[in-house]
Amino acid sequence: MTFSEYIGGVNYFYTDYKCNGCGICEKICLSGKIKMDGEKPVWIKDIFCYMCYVCINFCPQNLVQINDIPFVKSYTEENERYSCPYATSKDIEKQKFKGEF
Numbered sequence: 001m002t003f004s005e006y007i008g009g010v011n012y013f014y015t016d017y018k019c020n021g022c023g024i025c026e027k028i029c030l031s032g033k034i035k036m037d038g039e040k041p042v043w044i045k046d047i048f049c050y051m052c053y054v055c056i057n058f059c060p061q062n063l064v065q066i067n068d069i070p071f072v073k074s075y076t077e078e079n080e081r082y083s084c085p086y087a088t089s090k091d092i093e094k095q096k097f098k099g100e101f
């Protein structure tokens with residue numbers, strides 16, 4: 001069992017009704033775990049999550065949240081995000097596909 005599975009990573013993330021369906025989280029998810037289902041991102045159960053937190057920190061609307069897990073409260077709805085000031089979602093997207101072509 002992976003760490004992300006152990007802590008409930010299958011349902012670790014969610015986005016709320018304010019999500020505008022821009023699809024950036026899908027494009028920058030390094031593991032391919034995020035797929036757009038119409039206008040909303042879905043974290044696919046059977047795809048391994050790297051726990052890189054790129055989806056959380058680079059959603060332009062700050063709408064990706066972490067679910068509470070047993071005995072641990074998530075505060076992502078209240079807290080700010082910590083994206084790298086020198087990297088953009090475009091940089092990450094390009095890096096993701098590096099070497100595949």
Ligand code: SF4
Binds near residue numbers: 022040059064
């Ligand atoms: S990046 Fe944010 S706003 Fe865009 S689809 Fe993903 S969760 Fe929604």
Ligand code: SF4
Binds near residue numbers: 028030034050052
């Ligand atoms: S933490 Fe990283 S690998 Fe996991 S869903 Fe978010 S972007 Fe994808």
